[in-house]
Amino acid sequence: MPPGISTSDFYYILPELVLTGGALLVLIADVLLPRGSKALAWVTLLAIGATIASLVPFGSTHVEVAHGLLAVDQFALFFKIVFLGAAALTVLMSVRYLEIEGASPGEYYFLILCATLGMMIMAGGIDLLTIFIGLETMAVSFYILAGFIKPNQRSNEAAVKYFLLGAFSLGILLYGMSIMYGLSGTTNLRTMATAFVGQERDPRLVLAVILVVAGLGFKIAAVPFHMWAPDVYEGAPTPVTAFLSVGSKAASFAMLLRIFLEGLPSMSADWRLMFEVLAIVTMTIGNLAALTQTNIKRMLAYSSIAHAGYILIGVVAGTPRGVAAMLIYLLIYAFMQLGAFTIIIIMRRQDVVGDELKDFSGLHIRHPFAAFAMLLFMLSLGGIPPTAGFMGKFWLFGAAIDAGYVRLAVIGVLNSAISLYYYIRLVVFMYLKPQGAGSPVTTSPSLGIALAVAVIGTIFLGVYPRLLFDLAEMSARTLGVAAVTAAIR
Amino acid sequence: MMFPILSSLVALPIAGAILLLFVRDDEHNEPLVRNIALVVSLLVFAQTLLLWSRFNAGSAEFQFVERHAWIPAFGISYLVGVDGISLLLLVLTGFLTPLALLSSWESVHKKTKAFCIFVLLLESAMMGVFVSLDLFLFYIFWDAMLIPMYFLIGIWGYDRRVYAAVKFMLYTMAGSVLMLLAILALAYLHNAATGAYSFDLLRLYDLRIPPPMQFWCFLAFALAFAIKVPLFPFHTWLPDAHVEAPTAGSVILAGVLLKMGTYGLVRFAFPLFPLAASYFAPYLALLAVIGIMYGALVAMVQPDMKKLVAYSSVSHLGFVVLGIAAMNTQGVQGAVYQMLNHGVSTGGLFLIVGMLSDRRHTRLISEYGGLKRVVPHLVAVFLIVTLSSIGLPGLNGFVGELLILLGAFRWSPRAAAFAASGVILSATYMLWMFQRVNYGPVNNDKNKTMRDLSAREWAILVPIVAMIALMGVLPNMFLRPIGPSVERMLNQVRQGAGVQIQAIKNSEFGSRNSD
Amino acid sequence: MITPTHYMLLSSALFIIGVAGVMMRRNIIVIFMSIELILNAVNINLVAYSSQLQNAVGQVFALFVIAVAAAEAAVGLGIILAFYRNKETVNIDEMNLMKW
DSSP states (O other): TTTTHHHHHHHHHHHHHHHHHHHHHHHHHHSSOTOOOTTHHHHHHHHHHHHHHHHHGTTTEEEEEEETTEEEEEHHHHHHHHHHHHHHHHHHHHHHHHHHHHOOHHHHHHHHHHHHHHHHHHHHHHHHHHOOOOOHHHHHHHHHHHHSTTHHHHHHHHHHHHHHHHHHHHHHHHHHHHHHHHHHHOOBBBHHHTTTOOOOTHHHHHHHHHHHHHHHHHHHTTTSSSSSHHHHHHOOOOOHHHHIIIIIIIHHHHHIIIIIIIIOOGGGHHOOOOHHHHHHHHHHHHHHHHOOBBHHHHHHHHHHHHHHHHHHHHHOOOOOHHHHHHHHHHHHHHEEEEEEEEHHHOOOOOSSOOBBBGTTTHHHOOOHHHHHHHHHHHHHHHHHTSSSHHHHHHHHHHHHHHHOOHHHHHHHHHHHHHHHHHHHHHIIIIIIIIOOOOOOOOHHHHHHHHHHHHHHHHHHHHOOEEEHHHHHHHHHHTTTHHHHHHHHH | OOOOOHHHHHHHHHHHHHHHSOOSSSGGGGGHHHHHHHHHHHHHHHHHHHHHHHHOOOOOOOOEEEEEEEGGGGEEEEEEEEEEEHHHHHHHHHHHHHHHHHHHHHHHOOHHHHHHHHHHHHHHHHHHHHHOOOOOHHHHHHHHHHHHHHHHHHHHHHHTTTHHHHHHHHHHHHHHHHHHHHHHHHHHHHHHSSSSSOBBHHHHHHOOHHHHHHHHHHHHHHHHHHHHHTTTGGGTHHHHHHHHHHHHHHHHHHIHHHHHHHHIIIIIHOOOOOHHHHHHHHHHHHHHHHHHHHHHHHTTOOHHHOOOOOHHHHHHHHHHHHHHTTSHHHHHEEEHHHHHHHHHHHHHHHHHHHHHHHOOOOOGGGOOOOHHHHOOHHHHHHHHHHHHTTOTTTSSHHHHHHHHHHHHHHHOHHHHHHHHHHHHHHHHHHHHHHHHHHHHOOOOGGGGGGOOOOOOHHHHHHHHHHHHHHHHHHHHHHHHHHHHHHHHHHHHHHHHHHHHHHHHHHIIIIHHHHH | OOOOHHHHHHHHHHOOOOOOOOHHBBBHHHHHHHHHHHHHHHHHHHHHHHHTTOOOHHHHHHHHHHHHHHHHHHHHHHHHHHHHHHHHHOOOOOSSOOOO
8 A cells, every 4th residue: 555545545545446446347349249239328327327326425524535636525526417418318329420430339339437436536537747747647548539530631620720729838837836846846736826925026936827727718718718619529429529518718717717716716816817807708709609600519619618608707706605606506517418418419410411501491391309409408508598508697697796796797697698699699690480301300319318418407506506506505605615715805 | 386387487488398398390390389488478378367366366475486496606696586566577578479470470481480489588588577586586587688579570560671670679678787787786785784695586576775875776777777768868779670570579678678677676776765756756746748749749640550659659658657756555556457458458559560561561650541441340459559559448558558647646736737638639649540551541542452351350459459458448447456556666666765765755855746 | 067957958958959849840750859958858857856855766757758758659659660651651731631
């Protein structure tokens, strides 16, 4: 047993261990099962289900594992549920897609699970080292997944772009982290927080904060670090895009909250200002760029950039309410974004790529339920009640006003009004234009399940968000935000 | 426990819509779908009448209040109630929806099921807007209303329907998002003052809001409502939406949706922010007067009947806003009364234009002429509705306009004088249109074979005419429940603004308003 | 005498060269090498701080960075190779299938 690690630490990382085991099991099953068997997807789902089950004992745990490498708390738990749920939906929507594209499912599911594992470590990490490892586990998996359709040039191109910019942003982030380490003498975020008190004016620390903000800006695709996102989203296989835009984004936000709220509270004046500017620019540019897109995946990429801007509002607020709003929004966003991507995958048929705006023409005649679901997701993304997206935005803007950032809230709501234009444009195509070409639109059982989950989530959280709100508030409080804000004021 | 009559007003149309979902959508079932929708909407109307009969007209308080916790962490509850101001608007909504459905029986043949579902959902959202006493709930209904209306215009409208639908949606959203922020700011202020978040209108009424905040919040609310009304520079979506919407859409749009703007001013913007309200009232009145004149003048030159009626709405709603801005008993009572009048008479006008357009598939005035000889019954009803719209004494329009002008005169004779000239203008354009359509020789051969009113159309128009006469002859029946609530609201504004109102008026606006 | 400042200067020089390389070079392989330069700058930083602070964590961190960089290189070169097979080029200007 290496020093500093005890047997009980293994108990606390049980979910991660189960997931790792599950991932290995998928690889073995890939060899054993006959080629082209759909059972592999169910094995993957089983692994995810087992991991979710293994989260149960940690419902109210609040400990640091291995002397502060990982935290097992409700904040991490909330994110883990989001990641695992998103992964499960992604697996469900991948089955038919992989079949049509003719890609081998074994490595694909393995990598999805690996990426999920990385995300879980990112959410739990309270040490720069663990966060970095988690980030790379996730990122490397995604590099491969983005280029998974090897004969497809767009997929290749997406992978190269994602890889280059991902590695570049990692370098910048690490450089900032190395300075943080040098100035504090520790990589543990909580120790670091106390070490930095009184060093607010150290230019090296300000530089480190700028570098970390920039590095994370790439990961969450905040303007001006967003150039990779539209290309990667458009080129990557659609289920991967879905998982990337939900899981990777949520994990990056978890990491961001850990680093800034746990590690750099004393610098909050600096990073709040930076994030405020980033938030404003990100939502505005994201929405304006989305206005002219004709490819749905690309449009959703810009919309996802804009949503990163909204979510940043919660970081700027920095209060428990702000953090809770972010958690709420990320979960709601997972439902609506994954739902929208499920529809795009349903549109992908042997003869039609199905991600152009015109492919959706007259969808409500060809497949009324798919059109209705897409309508729901678009309204939710646009923030119209009574959908979940409205509740999420309401909570975010409420947190901003609560923390005194009225300007940010005003810009936010104006942006959400602008965004309505392009979401509604898709609705126009689906409902008000004559029928498009191509073979009939059908769903498979797994796609149907994914769609049903997303629809129910989007409606239920829009009508009865109370449970989620309470849960998120509780999780946000475990981040230690309250103590930190108290210490600063 | 008391029967939750207000919740059932909201829930019943939704239940009807869900029921319709289970009906197979084919040609064969079309009558069934229509009858279900009609029966549901008639039930809702009956319920609103029941509500009226059980309503205690002497009380100014909110009645039939229901309250359930919804999102306690943010002090959000499901809180509904009704007072004299909203009561009759509920009845109006219940009254117009079955007529709108009936009017579509011949003009809407594609996707009848979806059409009926959207109309019912729209009715539910409208009811919800009028009964909500929780600002959050109100906002949800307010926005939820957009979606069915968007589809009604977008799917069943005329040629440029997509453009009109998108424009309608974006305009209304642009206004309402800022209102959302103001609502959030109110909850925040309530938290700062009492330590708990609340969206409860009754509690927020008692909140003392510092002046700069009042101004910003009032402007945010007023913008949302001004776009909905629509007040003069924000009206450009209305003609497009009206012209492109199907008849049923136009009727509901003109009859109920526009009232939400003015209702919002009376219910929310003025009593919540009394100081800001008294500060901005003269500006609102100015815009209203401009709207009255502008709407009338533009209506005069319209070649399209529907567009003419749409612009006349801008003019008529200007009266309503003027009455509210006057902030005295006659003005506000007249404004509320005029909301009902406008719903009935403009709704009626749209129905008649729809009937003409069903027969001839055009709404251009120049295509008609001499209809009096061909379809005498239709023209007779047309005449009554037209006269009601221009405010002929003895019909409903007169009472509302008179009260508003009285109120406005007490407050600012000059504004009243301008507004009164609007009445004359409205008589001019309406009668001129009526004359061009109905008198003279029958020049167009296609008009010679037009048929007169069918039984279904009689069923639509008789209630309208009956309401026009009833509201003209027995205005007190309607004014009695309105009175106490209006008084209460005015007291609230006066007390809220308190001495400050006087101070501001004397120093800044006294000279402008009292001469 | 070599002080910690010298290490910092070296690492920041490497970092700046790396960033400049990523921004300006057009060849994917060269860009990738520039990224490796950035990671090396990070490693120098970490090790220098570690020896200055007499604290081993920095060296452990550096080892992890090296290991992860190797993993990344393996994946990255694979991706670049797949791209090259399809396109027969490693020039970033020819990655133009998707444009806004």
